[in-house]
Amino acid sequence: MSNNILSKPCSYAIRAMAHLAEQPPGKFSNSQEICDQENIPRSFLGKVFLPLCRARMLRSLRGAGGGYELAVPPDQIRLLSIVQAIDGAQLNDCILEDHPCGNPRECMLHPMWAAVREQFVDYLNRTTVADLARMRKSMPLPLAHADHAPEVILAPR
Helix, strand or coil: CCCCCCCCHHHHHHHHHHHHHCCCCCCCCCCHHHHHCCCCCCHHHHHHHHHHCCCCCEECCCCCCCCEEEEEHHHHHHHHHHHHHHHHHHHHHHCCCHHHHCHHHCCCCCHHHHHHHHHHHHHHHCCCCCCHHHHHHHHHCHHHCCCCCCCCCCCCC
């Protein structure tokens, strides 16, 4: 069991979908662009995009000028749909054990985790990739994603 609530592929899928939500309608983004901008290993992108294409959240176009675009408006793609397409029922797993969460007598954290999980699932259900794109636009750009690092001048004391 990992120490993350969501799997690495799920995290990559959410970041890539937020990237696509920031693009103008009709623009296909190629794999290299998405991977470079979102720091996603290329080997993962096809694997995480396949279930999203099957779930009809994403459209792909092969060949020159091809790539990926959202198949529906970003305000209609809930994070919970992405999580379910990638991780399935992982959110139902026990926080301590590697099995579905069930009997409260089997896990001492069940009562607390059930409440936290319910709030988290509600957040995922309320939040869309359009919300993420808006949040990202209002946040300062990390240096790792900047086109160039700012020049730093050190003055003597």
